[in-house]
Amino acid sequence: DTGVSQNPRHKITKRGQNVTFRCDPISEHNRLYWYRQTLGQGPEFLTYFQNEAQLEKSRLLSDRFSAERPKGSFSTLEIQRTEQGDSAMYLCASSPQGRNTEAFFGQGTRLTVV
Amino acid sequence: ILNVEQSPQSLHVQEGDSTNFTCSFPSSNFYALHWYRWETAKSPEALFVMTLNGDEKKKGRISATLNTKEGYSYLYIKGSQPEDSATYLCALRGGSGGSNYKLTFGKGTLLTVNP
Numbered sequence: 001d002t003g004v005s006q007n008p009r010h011k012i013t014k015r016g017q018n019v020t021f022r023c024d025p026i027s028e029h030n031r032l033y034w035y036r037q038t039l040g041q042g043p044e045f046l047t048y049f050q051n052e053a054q055l056e057k058s059r060l061l062s063d064r065f066s067a068e069r070p071k072g073s074f075s076t077l078e079i080q081r082t083e084q085g086d087s088a089m090y091l092c093a094s095s096p097q098g099r100n101t102e103a104f105f106g107q108g109t110r111l112t113v114v
Numbered sequence: 115i116l117n118v119e120q121s122p123q124s125l126h127v128q129e130g131d132s133t134n135f136t137c138s139f140p141s142s143n144f145y146a147l148h149w150y151r152w153e154t155a156k157s158p159e160a161l162f163v164m165t166l167n168g169d170e171k172k173k174g175r176i177s178a179t180l181n182t183k184e185g186y187s188y189l190y191i192k193g194s195q196p197e198d199s200a201t202y203l204c205a206l207r208g209g210s211g212g213s214n215y216k217l218t219f220g221k222g223t224l225l226t227v228n229p
Contacts, residue, residue, distance in 0.1 A: 042221045
């Protein structure tokens, strides 16, 4: 297993366009998370999946954002009608079930909205 | 809202210097404290997970301590090397009644080690 994989690594899009990112977690991990990091800030929690169930969504996620994890494997994060404020690093992480387990992060997708 | 503070925001040291950073937080009621190292163009790499007051963890030249009663954790790097240059992130899991899976990060400390 090569760890958490995210695609694409970079995305430049025009304002108003839709974008979709993909995350492939470590295969035996049933927990999957999306975080967003903007300039000068630490990563902020967006959403959490346990298997295929989306159990929590942050208030940071407006209704333009949607995340899915069909079949409890890979996950996608879609942003509709992108705005310049959506420009950020989008990080995906996964972890096994357990109280004190570590979350393993992907390299992130850098989104730039122009 | 759980507030995780890290200081300093950035740090420049010479190769061979030892250094330390601080992570402070208001609550002792949390599941775990995590330290990550994030090098440019790479994934954040987990360094330590600490849960108990007085915990001390060590990995090579890097070590960390946790004081839950006073609400801080220190990360120490002994004999800094240029390859230690990275952003060091502290994150609290849980805390203030939060869920046991969600990480709340500080803004990080950017370390630059000059050769």
